[in-house]
Amino acid sequence: MAGARRRKIALACLLGFLVLLPPVALAAGEPFYVSLFTRILITALAAASLNLILGFGGMVSFGHAAFVGIGGYVVGIAFVHASDGTLFLGLLPGTVSGFVVLPLAMIVAGLVALPIGAICLRTTGISFIMITLAFAQMLYYLMISLRRYNGQDGIAVWQRSELPWPIDLDDRMSFYYVALAVLLAFLYGTHRMVNSRFGRVLRAAKDNERRVRALGFHAYRYKLAAFVIAGAAAGLSGALLVNSTGFVGPSYLEWHRSGDLIVMVVLGGVGTLFGPVLGAGALMLLEEFIPELLNGLADGLGEHWKIFLGPILILIVLYARRGLMGLVDGSLGGSLLRRLRPEPPPGKPPRRRR
Amino acid sequence: MDPLLLIEQSLNGFQLGVMLFLMAAGLTLVFGVMDMINLAHGSFYMVGAYLTATFVGLFDSFLLAVVLAVPLAALVGVVVELVALRTLYGRDHLDQVLATFGLILFFNELVKIVWGPVPLRLTPPEFLAGQVELIPGAPYPAFRLAVIVVGIAVGAFLWYLIGRTRLGMLIRAGASNREMVTALGVDIARIFTAVFALGAGLAGLAGAMAGPILAVEVGMGEHILILTFVVIVIGGIGSVKGAFVGAVLVGMVDTFGRVLLPTTLKLFLDPSTADGVGASLASMAIYILMAAVLFFRPRGLFPAHG
Amino acid sequence: MTAPLLQAVGLTKRFGGLVANDAIDLGVSEGQVHAVIGPNGAGKTTLLAQLNGELKPDRGTIHFDGRDITALPTATRARLGLARSFQITSVFASFSAVDNVALAVQGQERHSFRFWRDASGDPALAEPAERALERVGLADRSHVPASALAHGQKRQLELAMALAMRPKLLLLDEPMAGMGVEESAAMVTLLAGLKAEVPILLVEHDMDAVFALADQITVLLHGRVIASGPPAEIRRNAEVREAYLGEDAAAGDG
Numbered sequence: 001m002a003g004a005r006r007r008k009i010a011l012a013c014l015l016g017f018l019v020l021l022p023p024v025a026l027a028a029g030e031p032f033y034v035s036l037f038t039r040i041l042i043t044a045l046a047a048a049s050l051n052l053i054l055g056f057g058g059m060v061s062f063g064h065a066a067f068v069g070i071g072g073y074v075v076g077i078a079f080v081h082a083s084d085g086t087l088f089l090g091l092l093p094g095t096v097s098g099f100v101v102l103p104l105a106m107i108v109a110g111l112v113a114l115p116i117g118a119i120c121l122r123t124t125g126i127s128f129i130m131i132t133l134a135f136a137q138m139l140y141y142l143m144i145s146l147r148r149y150n151g152q153d154g155i156a157v158w159q160r161s162e163l164p165w166p167i168d169l170d171d172r173m174s175f176y177y178v179a180l181a182v183l184l185a186f187l188y189g190t191h192r193m194v195n196s197r198f199g200r201v202l203r204a205a206k207d208n209e210r211r212v213r214a215l216g217f218h219a220y221r222y223k224l225a226a227f228v229i230a231g232a233a234a235g236l237s238g239a240l241l242v243n244s245t246g247f248v249g250p251s252y253l254e255w256h257r258s259g260d261l262i263v264m265v266v267l268g269g270v271g272t273l274f275g276p277v278l279g280a281g282a283l284m285l286l287e288e289f290i291p292e293l294l295n296g297l298a299d300g301l302g303e304h305w306k307i308f309l310g311p312i313l314i315l316i317v318l319y320a321r322r323g324l325m326g327l328v329d330g331s332l333g334g335s336l337l338r339r340l341r342p343e344p345p346p347g348k349p350p351r352r353r354r
Numbered sequence: 355m356d357p358l359l360l361i362e363q364s365l366n367g368f369q370l371g372v373m374l375f376l377m378a379a380g381l382t383l384v385f386g387v388m389d390m391i392n393l394a395h396g397s398f399y400m401v402g403a404y405l406t407a408t409f410v411g412l413f414d415s416f417l418l419a420v421v422l423a424v425p426l427a428a429l430v431g432v433v434v435e436l437v438a439l440r441t442l443y444g445r446d447h448l449d450q451v452l453a454t455f456g457l458i459l460f461f462n463e464l465v466k467i468v469w470g471p472v473p474l475r476l477t478p479p480e481f482l483a484g485q486v487e488l489i490p491g492a493p494y495p496a497f498r499l500a501v502i503v504v505g506i507a508v509g510a511f512l513w514y515l516i517g518r519t520r521l522g523m524l525i526r527a528g529a530s531n532r533e534m535v536t537a538l539g540v541d542i543a544r545i546f547t548a549v550f551a552l553g554a555g556l557a558g559l560a561g562a563m564a565g566p567i568l569a570v571e572v573g574m575g576e577h578i579l580i581l582t583f584v585v586i587v588i589g590g591i592g593s594v595k596g597a598f599v600g601a602v603l604v605g606m607v608d609t610f611g612r613v614l615l616p617t618t619l620k621l622f623l624d625p626s627t628a629d630g631v632g633a634s635l636a637s638m639a640i641y642i643l644m645a646a647v648l649f650f651r652p653r654g655l656f657p658a659h660g
Numbered sequence: 661m662t663a664p665l666l667q668a669v670g671l672t673k674r675f676g677g678l679v680a681n682d683a684i685d686l687g688v689s690e691g692q693v694h695a696v697i698g699p700n701g702a703g704k705t706t707l708l709a710q711l712n713g714e715l716k717p718d719r720g721t722i723h724f725d726g727r728d729i730t731a732l733p734t735a736t737r738a739r740l741g742l743a744r745s746f747q748i749t750s751v752f753a754s755f756s757a758v759d760n761v762a763l764a765v766q767g768q769e770r771h772s773f774r775f776w777r778d779a780s781g782d783p784a785l786a787e788p789a790e791r792a793l794e795r796v797g798l799a800d801r802s803h804v805p806a807s808a809l810a811h812g813q814k815r816q817l818e819l820a821m822a823l824a825m826r827p828k829l830l831l832l833d834e835p836m837a838g839m840g841v842e843e844s845a846a847m848v849t850l851l852a853g854l855k856a857e858v859p860i861l862l863v864e865h866d867m868d869a870v871f872a873l874a875d876q877i878t879v880l881l882h883g884r885v886i887a888s889g890p891p892a893e894i895r896r897n898a899e900v901r902e903a904y905l906g907e908d909a910a911a912g913d914g
Contacts, residue, residue, distance in 0.1 A: 197782075
């Protein structure tokens, strides 16, 4: 199919771009871009993890940033205790070893996602959205209340996680490729997962959960497993993000961040493998450059760029549901056409009475 | 516990509950009747507060300002419904989340442009500025007391509207069985708009009354929106009665959690640990309440759908 | 006589003030097609939902294959061999026909927590799925997306999914709904051929199909059983004629 071919070419271009970016940017004397794209790749990991449950499992979680924040706090708290030599809860010493904190960030985020998912998944629809949001808010306030870790102000983490040679997160280029490798590994894992037996059940439950149950699957368990996996991956993203920004605070768990992640997934293309990567890139590049552009048009306009983002989101919802991946496939026009054409009313097919 | 403090905290909890009820009553109907999630409800609250602050500046009368601001907030709600949300009924919840998230971004920036980023101060009207001694020795701010009275009045009005009028009957029917309302030949689009206007007006009223208690600032609607969600989930989507019970529960648990938990914990822990743990637990109390309710009743205390 | 495979006793379900099912007794034995008929709103769908576990009865018990399943969730009942097809076609639109059936095959495995291997290349799933498709006459459509199938073919696919569950009992909710005359006749032939290997509880509006297939008929009206017995007896029953068959016969004669 032409769409599939175009997609392959586009993805090859994207990969080539991502692999070549650091040496080119450094040669051009623009190291800032390496850091910016490192953050984009890390955020794309968070968006991709949300896409696993949102795009493939149909779970509209509005609290995903909380797991990013939990992962970040694992790194931050381990750092605090390492730097002042105290024990966490009087038991555990701190550390800056990447081999410890990165897996630990995943485990802790997954363990937090387990009870939250277990309660949230008892509900569906609007309730699910509201409850995931509420639990994320709970964790947000919890972090604010942690005076030992500077409450509202958060933790300045001035020592990056240590990993064995040749990996060195203090080196821009090295960090960038770590982020790229982690993202690609997660995407490959997602690809395997959605086509596996597990993934089939998950995708089918998105279509029609009732039918999945009638086929003999305890749909709840599959959704919960996906929720925990996504939470753990978000935790890893948070751990990397702290290393990239040198800071973790309650702002990581703000509900706007969860909203941004949803925007990235939808902007890129819900339920597509690379969509969240495109969405994360697009949103973060906009955030970075649009204000300057708008300021060029009128002074002070750039500060208020979100007044344009809002209506754009609404337009995307109305006319471009397949997101940037739809653009890649060249079917954006098609989906617009379909939207304009009246659809047959849903419901049961006409029954023949005799 | 000191009985006077108990009374004061009860009133504080009830007052927070009343505010939450004003927010939740309209929103739970929007959720229930239209099966639609609206994140922008907090924006009406914010708009209500800002409009009130502006009118107070213009006319120097708090009452007049509220009387003008509430219908205007309702009007903003109607415009939003007609322009943006109408197309979203029956769509994916994800679409609704995204579009109404877009609305929040839009309103927050709009308010920043119109009123600037600095929080506004809104003082209570003079006749409500002082304290009232309901019980001798227990002075209580008159304005907060007025908020409670207004909240109870609105509750009574809604009880009448929902329980005793034809519009209320249609709204109730819509919340429990949408097809039936359509089958009655009622123009459901107009009911949706009416419900939406009602919800936006109540949110605007809540915002107007919150102004003198909290600060009038960008994003003020979002904190209370999430609390409102907790209320709705506890009460059950689509139920005004549930919204009331949930709102008072959340108001009380939040208020008493903050007062009682640190002092209670001091009985078992050393003071600084107790303060820390107490503050953490208090900030989580209402969410723990929500989790507990959902564990036993996944659809809330008073689910409207049969 | 051995106990019936499926035995419901005194099933009662209320929705608010409305009694949807009132003390319904029902049994399905091996080798039988047991049809449940009744006008719209008689409580047939409520009954099916209780039998497959989507609704918990307010009162009454359900025994299946020698054990009490009254409190078991839907998924567990499905694994015990209680396969249900749905009245409103509910195949998975984004899956191909064979993948729909493969999912049904997968549902009978111990669990599906396998995260890595590509399920589409798995012969353990695809082979039984293809056999089930062949059984219902959809073998040549196996790689067509389910959303692209014609309505009648979707109904056939529903049946293939139920068969792929290696069922001990089929619960079929209006399998002929919306089908043309020829398609209906083919479905009747198919179901008639099935009943020797797997008994069927059939809810159906198509009276020709019901009387062609059923060994037992239970008639529901306002949530109660008003008659139950072999087709000939039901055909003679005055109350049934008045309540239900009368109008249908009139319409059919006209």
